[in-house]
Amino acid sequence: MDPSSVQQPADLDLVRESYDRVADNYVDMVATTGLGDIRAQPWLRAAMDVFADVVGPVGPVLDVGCGPGTVTGYLAERGVDGSGVDLSPRMIEHARRLHPECRFEVASSTDLGLADSSLGGVLGWWSLFNLPRDVLAQVLSSFARALIPGGQLIIGTHVGDGEVARTECYGGIPVTWTTYRWQPEQLTTLVVQAGLRPVAELRLPADGPIGPGVVQVARRES
Numbered sequence: 001m002d003p004s005s006v007q008q009p010a011d012l013d014l015v016r017e018s019y020d021r022v023a024d025n026y027v028d029m030v031a032t033t034g035l036g037d038i039r040a041q042p043w044l045r046a047a048m049d050v051f052a053d054v055v056g057p058v059g060p061v062l063d064v065g066c067g068p069g070t071v072t073g074y075l076a077e078r079g080v081d082g083s084g085v086d087l088s089p090r091m092i093e094h095a096r097r098l099h100p101e102c103r104f105e106v107a108s109s110t111d112l113g114l115a116d117s118s119l120g121g122v123l124g125w126w127s128l129f130n131l132p133r134d135v136l137a138q139v140l141s142s143f144a145r146a147l148i149p150g151g152q153l154i155i156g157t158h159v160g161d162g163e164v165a166r167t168e169c170y171g172g173i174p175v176t177w178t179t180y181r182w183q184p185e186q187l188t189t190l191v192v193q194a195g196l197r198p199v200a201e202l203r204l205p206a207d208g209p210i211g212p213g214v215v216q217v218a219r220r221e222s
């Protein structure tokens with residue numbers, strides 16, 4: 001296998017169809033509850049502000065698994081040259097409608113064909129947890145190669161052990177996907193193996209609105 005290519009998950013079509021089905025409810029949830037909106041979560045917003053300040057001057061920023069583009073739009077407001085990609089065409093329809101100032105495309109994190117040293121920043125903001133563990137390792141390596149030296153990756157994801165097979169989500173909508181939970185230390189190991197240097201971590205407790213979760217930031221050194 002070409003070392004720069006990424007294995008495609010067997011359930012990719014099921015995951016895409018599932019997110020297409022939940023997209024309208026997801027957008028409604030963000031608008032009505034603030035869940036999924038960093039503006040309503042001060043510590044997440046602070047992390048994203050620092051990320052924007054650091055990576056904006058380095059180069060363009062790609063929000064991978066951007067959903068309806070909430071974070072992409074936030075970064076654009078802060079002057080970052082940001083764009084988003086998502087597996088779900090319905091999510092991308094919402095993103096284009098809600099944030100016409102940003103560029104959005106339908107694409108899988110596993111098939112982005114990113115050019116080497118082309119990005120100042122990459123986000124995997126609660127959008128990488130459906131990837132099998134070995135596939136995530138390959139995706140993180142592709143992100144690391146795509147970063148310009150000095151550029152950074154920010155990941156947010158669910159913390160825990162093992163996998164959960166989800167059959168409904170976001171208001172009882174039927175879905176078919178696996179949530180791969182990570183312990184922060186396991187994720188750090190993967191990030192380091194991808195060739196990045198960890199620079200910050202924020203842990204979100206289980207009894208908080210989106211916990212248990214973790215945000216990790218890592219930098220490409222050279």
Ligand SMILES: C[S@@+](CC[C@H](N)C(=O)[O-])C[C@H]1O[C@@H](n2cnc3c(N)ncnc32)[C@H](O)[C@@H]1O
Nearest residue numbers: 019065066067086087088091108109125126127
């Ligand atoms: C929980 S939502 C988060 C969306 C967005 N990052 C946010 O914070 O609002 C997860 C998103 O990941 C996307 N996703 C799942 N697997 C993906 C893949 N292989 N490639 C690209 N996007 C993917 C889904 O379509 C969905 O929009």
